Amino acid sequence: MKFFSEIETAEQSDIQKLQLERLQQSIRHVYENVPFYRQKFEELNISPEDIKSLDDVTKLPFTKKNHLRENYPFGLFAVPKEDVVRIHGSSGTSGKPTVVGYTQNDIDNWAELVARAIYAAGGTKGDIVHNAYGYGLFTGGLGIHYGSEKAGCPTVPISGGNTDRQITLIQDFGAKVICGTPSYILNIAEKMEEMGIDPSETSLEYGIFGAEPWSEEMRETLQRKLGIKAVDIYGLSEVMGPGVAVECHEAQDGLHIADDHFLIEVINPDTLEPVAEGEDGELVFTSLTKEALPIIRYRTGDIASITREKCACGRTTTKMTRVKGRIDDMLIIRGVNVFPSEIEYYLLQIDELVPQYQIHLTKKGSLDNVELHVEMSEEFYQKASSQGNLEEEIVSGLKKKIQHSMKTNCLVTMDIHIHQPKSLPRSEGKAARVVDRRKEEKVAN
Template identity: 65%
Template sequence: MKHDEMESLQLDRLRNTVGAVYEHVEFYRKKFEESGIVPADIKGLNDIAKLPFTNKQDFRDHYPFGLFAVPQEEIVRIHGSSGTSGKPTVVGYTLDDIKVWTEVVARSIVAAGGEKSDTFHNSYGYGLFTGGIGLHYGAEALGMAVVPMSGGNTDRQIMMIEDLKPRGICGTPSYMLNIAEKMKEAGIDPRQSSMEYGIFGAESWSEEMRIKIEQTFNLKAVDIYGLSEIIGPGVSVECHEAQDGLHVQEDHFYVEVINPETLQQVAEGEEGELVFTSLTKRALPVIRYRTGDISSISREICKCGRTTTRMSRVKGRIDDMMIIRGVNVFPSEVERVLLKVESLVPHYQIRLVRTEAMDNVELHVEVDTNLYETIAEDLTDTRAIQLKIEIQRSIKSACLISMDVVLNSPKTLPRSVGKAIRIVDLRNKNVVGV
């Protein structure tokens, strides 16, 4: 679709959405009134900047159904994401919403290289989490044979991959590396599997992680993005042709990037916080939802031929960003460095600790079996000490900060079966980032 045609469609759908939330959602009606806005004020897409923001706390404050825009009898599905105090962020879907969700996921799978005749292995978690069921419905709509494995039980995952020979797979990138490790332990070469493409998301991952997965499995790895508050997976996806930014499903979601401090839109190509407005959702339309994810957007036409706006790979979350001695650092930046260091496996953890009155950062990494055996399992060996120095220098050069590096023996750091926990705050013994 040409850009002007897309904008015309988006404006029509935006005006309909604004009218619906003003009429049916008390929260939005009050927010609009406080801002002195009525639906008729939305005359062009630029007028979206007049609308108030929505954030995760608004979902919590109106738990469970306070933001729904349709009667309960029209709701056919409820999902939820993890929340504080044991309460999830609840989202609902009408039958039309499910159809839209299914369509955008089906598009995403095709963009990733999927075909109707494929067997598709789904290792995303099923349940309240939107990942597993979201990919499942999209793949079924294409006519694929879906293997609904969910997460965990890695030995069984491997058996199904070996026996059913799927062409495609989906899951979190960290769990894919867990599967690869278990395959190698069982004497199976991941590069000899039937899988030709993988659709990975639900956590931030670096270009170096992509290269590691592609080299390990001999497949093409693409990034998929979504969040339950907007719809679930399928909001955007990389194409297998270019793997250069994620194509936003713009006919269903309007994307902005703002400065998280000034709340003003930033220029195209500039990093900031992603903000999404749903354009076709009926059960739970969302106006200018602040995702907390750091990215940028580009409207240049992709070499694959798709004309939709593309967002860059998510760099990290605002609440994941660490400020270390005045320097802002995201876990993904640390990951890029570690995956280039030989003798390390791709599992790590950043631990925030307090030493006397000072806050410090410990970077826990794991050496591979070859090095461990070479140094006779002695992590104080000269070669181990040299490895620590190499890591510290690389982190200092790339991230401009110093970290205390702690070497761990093989298979001692946690393995992920879902979203990887990268930051652990041991100052208060609380997990602060995923």
């Protein structure tokens, strides 16, 4: 077993003692330096001295994404701007972006967390890391980059896009670890196959994938195509960035949270009350060591559960399940709740299809409707074409098979649209799995 830090195998009692010390320090830090939090504390009639145990975190106010937008750009910073060495943020496509800042100590802590993640995934010092996460305001690229260097790994800062060049560099440099969104890494694997390259015959051994929900079936597809071990990494810019939690390559069964830097809760998103261990709910994070932008009880919108059992890999940290979906990504179709990742899970079990799909939300009269756009595999397409039945019983039978699976497993009736190979758009970053056309149709009508 390889561990980057001894804290990963520390006793839970020791970790909790450290968490309380750091929680109390962080609460004092925001109370003294962030007017937003001081006001929230005073409204609830609490002070830093009231936080005497980890359970007392429930006395503190929640922070939501809109609070970052309302305090744009630097209203939640807890240090002077001259102490900030980096600024990241969201794209701001739906309004003002959320802005986060980092001191040098924040950057150093973040780099260590990502280094831990690389070791957990199976990497080690000297392994070449091919980093296909986007560089820029998005935290993925630079977060992985600094952590990879911290781990002692030669790092290829290729970023996203230019897939042909990605493939050339993987072959020429002999990368052992590849990082990126699962949808884009799948795109790379498919492009290799088009070029006559067997993706499983490259130097790659491990993959660290995240930034979008992905199913167990997608993991199996990536592992089979690329001949690698694929692990999930979790993080969001408001809390830190990638490295908040990661799966280990030994178990691949839940993500190890960096308990020494973050305190996690799981709540019912409707009642805001804690849920039982092992029960799904909304993840809430409180940072314990961040200096520039400490965050208190941040409601992530991500749905998962946590457990506190020692892992087969030897780590003793809290584990969270892979994110099932986001509250705002959940589809509510005629009273049925379903996440895109659930649709993906069952879709990828159908051999005649490739792992490319889009979910279009439309209207049929006054009712919501789902169109599921999928893509035939090359083998199935050739078989159907050779028999001259491309639009007849073979494809018709496949449509019925997909509809039955979706209705049985996801409880939603969908209109199925089957496309020829390589016809659906490919991702060079986060995949656009859901296309909501309901507002467009409303305007058109």
